[in-house]
Amino acid sequence: MAGRRLDPAGATAARESTTRIALIYPELLGTYGDGGNATVLTQRLRWRGLSAEIVSVPAGEPVPAGCDIYLLGGGEDEPQTLAAEGLRRNKAIERAVAGGAVVLAVCAGYQVVGESFPAGGQIYDGMGLLGVETRRSFDPPDAPLPPRVVGDIVVEPDPSLGLPTVLGYENHGGRTRPLPGADGFAFGRVLRGLGNGVPEGTDGRIDGRVIGTYLHGPVLAQNPALADLMLTWVHGSLPRLPGPPEVEALRAARLRALQVG
Numbered sequence: 025m026a027g028r029r030l031d032p033a034g035a036t037a038a039r040e041s042t043t044r045i046a047l048i049y050p051e052l053l054g055t056y057g058d059g060g061n062a063t064v065l066t067q068r069l070r071w072r073g074l075s076a077e078i079v080s081v082p083a084g085e086p087v088p089a090g091c092d093i094y095l096l097g098g099g100e101d102e103p104q105t106l107a108a109e110g111l112r113r114n115k116a117i118e119r120a121v122a123g124g125a126v127v128l129a130v131c132a133g134y135q136v137v138g139e140s141f142p143a144g145g146q147i148y149d150g151m152g153l154l155g156v157e158t159r160r161s162f163d164p165p166d167a168p169l170p171p172r173v174v175g176d177i178v179v180e181p182d183p184s185l186g187l188p189t190v191l192g193y194e195n196h197g198g199r200t201r202p203l204p205g206a207d208g209f210a211f212g213r214v215l216r217g218l219g220n221g222v223p224e225g226t227d228g229r230i231d232g233r234v235i236g237t238y239l240h241g242p243v244l245a246q247n248p249a250l251a252d253l254m255l256t257w258v259h260g261s262l263p264r265l266p267g268p269p270e271v272e273a274l275r276a277a278r279l280r281a282l283q284v285g
């Protein structure tokens with residue numbers, strides 16, 4: 025993580041060129057429509073008159089290093105280990121991140137960009153982009169937890185991000201905690217659901233422009249402000265663009281139903 029202490033607010037100068045959004049191994053890391061995150065980012069750029077391209081990277085293909093944003097979604101244990109194997113061999117995302125690229129990694133993707141994760145009774149190395157480790161449970165267990173958490177999740181993002189409440193859906197068996205002295209900070213505080221499953225009650229992790237979270241959804245479809253935050257990391261300031269009215273209505277209804285806010 026050293027050597028890429030980027031200031032997320034100090035975005036790259038405004039740019040004219042097409043924004044390239046890499047969708048990593050969608051057939052392995054694509055549960056719960058996480059590929060929709062690429063659609064949301066692309067559309068929010070196009071609505072502002074900016075051009076964007078989705079670069080879908082099938083498993084087994086080399087990951088291009090020249091993209092602006094890399095998206096990794098959720099996956100079951102076996103596809104997740106295959107994805108991690110491919111990504112550990114191919115250091116393109118690490119190089120792109122060192123050059124200022126943005127990463128959004130959801131659930132299995134979050135575990136894979138961390139230092140290590142469990143699958144099928146073994147522990148696998150991740151990419152080490154975030155200083156977190158995932159296990160089925162930590163020893164001694166801090167609280168009795170269900171073997172798998174499935175359901176709605178609501179997160180109050182870290183205030184430094186300037187984001188409204190974030191909504192999503194989680195389905196995972198892994199619990200994730202920062203390694204001692206890890207760079208970065210938790211994505212947010214869990215208001216409903218489990219998230220990282222640690223006593224601090226946090227979800228996810230952010231280090232520089234790498235975001236890991238347990239929120240499926242696809243998360244950006246329900247949380248356009250998070251999409252715009254990522255886009256400003258690439259573009260600098262962008263014209264304000266409210267969420268589509270139906271998304272705002274859905275958010276309000278979900279928050280009411282979940283009795284948050």
Ligand SMILES: NC(=O)CC[C@H](N)C(=O)O
Nearest residue numbers: 098099131132196197198
């Ligand atoms: N939905 C997911 O991405 C699951 C991630 C991981 N296989 C777990 O169960 O913890």
